[in-house]
Each structure stands twice: as C-alpha cells, then as structure tokens.
Amino acid sequence: MSRVSILVAALALFVSLPAQAEELKVGDAAPDFKLQGSDGKTYQLSDFRGKQAVVIAWFPKAFTGGCTKECQALREQGDAVRAFNVAYFTASTDTPEVNKKFAESLSLDYPILSDPTKTTAEAYGVVNATRQVPQRWTYYIGADGKVLYIDKSVKPTSHGTDIAKKLGELGVAKK
Numbered sequence: 626m627s628r629v630s631i632l633v634a635a636l637a638l639f640v641s642l643p644a645q646a647e648e649l650k651v652g653d654a655a656p657d658f659k660l661q662g663s664d665g666k667t668y669q670l671s672d673f674r675g676k677q678a679v680v681i682a683w684f685p686k687a688f689t690g691g692c693t694k695e696c697q698a699l700r701e702q703g704d705a706v707r708a709f710n711v712a713y714f715t716a717s718t719d720t721p722e723v724n725k726k727f728a729e730s731l732s733l734d735y736p737i738l739s740d741p742t743k744t745t746a747e748a749y750g751v752v753n754a755t756r757q758v759p760q761r762w763t764y765y766i767g768a769d770g771k772v773l774y775i776d777k778s779v780k781p782t783s784h785g786t787d788i789a790k791k792l793g794e795l796g797v798a799k800k
Contacts (some may be wrong), residue, residue: 648750651774655679655766656748661721662714662736663728670770673712678797679766680706680713680788681738682779683751683759687719687727691761695781700733702785709792710768710800714738718746718759763788765795774795 643756649655659669673679682699696715699706706713716738717724724737738745746752751759761781765774773795780787 644765649764649772649775651772653772654762654770655772656745658738658740658748660716660738660740660745660786662738663721663724663733664736666736667716667724668712668736668738669749670766671786673766673768674770678709678711678768678773678792678795680711680763680792681749681766682713682715682735682760682763682784682788683746683749684715684717685758687717688730691781692717693731695761695779695784696727696731696733696737698782699735699788701783702771702783702789703734706785706792708789708799710798711792713788716740716745716759717753718743718757747785765791765797767795 636687655670657670659667661667669791674792682695684695686692699715714736718740720741721739724739728737740746743752744761749764751762761779763776763779764772767773
C-alpha cells in the first residue's frame with residue numbers, strides 16, 4: 626500500500642468516528658430533555674425555565690449498593706433540598722419499569738428519570754462510547770436553564786445534605 630493510500634484510509638477512518646460531544650461546563654445551556662419519571666409523569670427541563678432551579682443526580686444502575694445509598698440519602702435528607710425553590714431528580718439509563726420498581730422498593734418521595742436510549746445521558750456527558758453506564762455526577766441548573774455547577778465527586782450517603790449545602794452556596798432561592 627502506498628503512503629497516499631494509507632493516509633486516505635486513515636482519514637476515512639477518522640472521519641467515520643462518531644463526534645464526541647463537547648463537555649458541559651458551568652455557564653453552558655443545559656441540554657433539554659423529556660424523560661419519564663418513576664412516578665409515571667414525563668418531565669421536560671424547559672418546563673422549569675423561569676420558574677425554578679433543577680438538580681439532576683445521575684447514578685450508574687438501579688438496585689446496586691452505591692445507587693441505593695444515594696437514593697436513600699436523597700429521600701432521608703430531602704427536607705433540606707425541598708427548602709429551596711428546586712425540582713430535583715435522580716436519573717439513570719435503566720428502563721422506566723426498572724426505575725419504578727427501584728423507587729417503590731426504597732419508598733422514594735421524588736422521581737427517578739429514565740433514559741434507556743442514553744440520548745440525554747450522552748448530551749450531559751455521563752455516558753460515552755467507552756462508558757455505557759452513567760457517571761455518578763450531579764448537575765445543578767439555574768432557573769435560566771444554564772449549568773450552575775457540576776459535582777463529579779458525589780458522596781452517596783450524604784448526597785441530600787450535600788445538594789442542599791451547594792444550593793445555598795449557589796444562591797438558589799429558598800421557598
């Protein structure tokens with residue numbers, strides 16, 4: 626094979642690779658989504674714009690140890706979060722049926738969003754070609770629809786308290 630043929634083949638391979646989404650940063654517009662919650666309702670980010678902040682806590686997989694602890698912490702520490710003008714959710718790429726069973730098993734008082742197509746998870750950068758289950762990352766989104774903060778060091782057992790503390794630091798209004 627000639628050098629030109631090798632270069633053409635390499636270029637064709639590079640062009641055919643899927644583009645990696647640019648990583649979301651503080652100040653970016655949060656990608657809109659329309660996802661089913663474990664409560665049977667459909668939630669769309671744009672429905673909250675101009676009304677309240679939104680927190681989305683992505684977790685890897687329902688019915689696993691760390692995810693169970695994180696969801697329980699959000700239930701047990703939810704009063705601190707609900708003191709703010711915020712809608713909050715956990716989210717995974719599990720199916721709505723799995724997340725409904727998971728939420729019921731933990732008696733959750735907030736919805737888990739399901740993204741089985743991984744479209745929203747990809748837009749938020751929590752999954753990619755090399756990682757098919759979501760990162761345990763939490764996104765704080767202002768009422769204006771912009772990313773206020775991204776927590777990539779979530780502690781499952783204190784996550785509710787940690788979210789409330791961060792909402793205060795970010796200046797999110799209390800109810």
